[in-house]
Amino acid sequence: MTPLRILVTGGIFDKRYDAAGGTLGFGESHVPSIVERARLAGPVCVQVIMLIDSLEMLDTHRRQVLDACRAAPEESVVVVHGTDTMVETGAMLGNAALPKTIVLTGAMVPYSVEDSDASFNLGAAVAFARSLPHGVWVAMNGVAHPWSDVRKNRSAGIFESLG
Amino acid sequence: MTPLRILVTGGIFDKRYDAAGGTLGFGESHVPSIVERARLAGPVCVQVIMLIDSLEMLDTHRRQVLDACRAAPEESVVVVHGTDTMVETGAMLGNAALPKTIVLTGAMVPYSVEDSDASFNLGAAVAFARSLPHGVWVAMNGVAHPWSDVRKNRSAGIFESLG
Amino acid sequence: MTPLRILVTGGIFDKRYDAAGGTLGFGESHVPSIVERARLAGPVCVQVIMLIDSLEMLDTHRRQVLDACRAAPEESVVVVHGTDTMVETGAMLGNAALPKTIVLTGAMVPYSVEDSDASFNLGAAVAFARSLPHGVWVAMNGVAHPWSDVRKNRSAGIFESLG
């Protein structure tokens, strides 16, 4: 069984409603409970690096993600990330050319909200991380795009090839 | 984008609570709404063949699944199936040796019930169907097992290698 | 603020899906978490007496419910109960003519299943227990019926007057 590491950085995937503020914010990550419910097989390690909106990610944050990918003993790595700058982080990880399969994913609707795509996307990312060759991939909408050929189409709410 | 077909046969994945009978039964499949929420990319066709408990599956039912796999114009096929006889259907499909990537999946907890693994499993199955070589696979717990090397471990509630 | 006691006896309200058995059974009661989410005001005590299907309730079980109502220091009591024999328990409690407002409620769809009526019903029962005169009431479908004038209409899935 391929050992797997899931790095959590935040993004819409993990946002929760904060009744006091009337806004969406961060509490604990939902990833550990999704992993538990799916009874994920094999050695799986969930590592929460940060819980922030990806629009607030600075280069220092991206370097933390890169460092965590490099330090991971596993060859299969999933990165849960906000969708707004997932492509930028993918580019930084891609340029590092680590001998690993790194799959970025996120969600358009928070896990804590009805009709979320979070669980589906995490399932797809785990599968791609265990089946695709080394490289950096962005997995959304049930498809894995190479990091160098993907963009977020904001109006359609999907990820697509540069085409 | 790899065209994809999702064949629905029922199983725990799609069971719903029936208030009149106080039991779990079948209504409409949830697969189309999961596909819509995930905004699945590429040509995707959802085909409901039957909605039955896999313990009630006869050879005639399995042949219907095989016929649907053979008739599908797509090379990537996901079969949503009850977990109790998923391995038997996998064997029949595997022996047919179609030039396709066929991935069986299901759920331990219905989609309509809290803490379900259905969305995660469908996401993983879609990803495996688009990334693994031709053959028949059973995708549960975030892992794809070859059809000839998998069993359901009832007491642990997981699928595992015969090994 | 009227002090309130919520007695939990089980029923469909509290059933959970048991993945090992593939059936609906009992785990922990959901009532404490509903109470917490609603931030219920005033002194509120949740007391789990039993967690059983109301079709399995014997006279000894009903006497336990009656004893708990009698022993409760609060005048306002909600009893969460299976719908199938809610009327029978209501009759036993009604005949005891305690100087309390006792409101029985339950659910047609378990709290743990999509589209449940459990939270709505508990909210209505709490409100009726704090606003109706002494007596025993069955609160379902947003209405409080006196215990001596109510039956479950199985085909319609509702409670109604004998009238």
Next chain:
Amino acid sequence: MTPLRILVTGGIFDKRYDAAGGTLGFGESHVPSIVERARLAGPVCVQVIMLIDSLEMLDTHRRQVLDACRAAPEESVVVVHGTDTMVETGAMLGNAALPKTIVLTGAMVPYSVEDSDASFNLGAAVAFARSLPHGVWVAMNGVAHPWSDVRKNRSAGIFESLG
């Protein structure tokens, strides 16, 4: 069976996540589906007056609510309202001294978000509207406060007496 009217004005109760904007906004009201799930008994009419944040409510909006209460043929009226200015609307309705039982309610967490109090609160409001004497009430946290003796305690996230 007491005929009942539910007036919908918006508020957190009915907010939904808007994936395009990454914010909470309004779509269709959830009240009709909650009413359907609870199989609400008796003549029940759901009337959506507006769907706005109660912080954006002007006097003209409140007069619309008052007009709708006055025009309603039913004596029992529930008003689903944002929590931030529920007390102000309650005061305007209270000063009108209509010969009706009017119960304002809302939610601290949207219906569409996990761990919502919306269904519980609506159940309680319906019950209070059918059991309390004429007057204007604010029903939150399982308690009905007279409109002239209630405030929102923002830091605690509850409604309480002026005490």
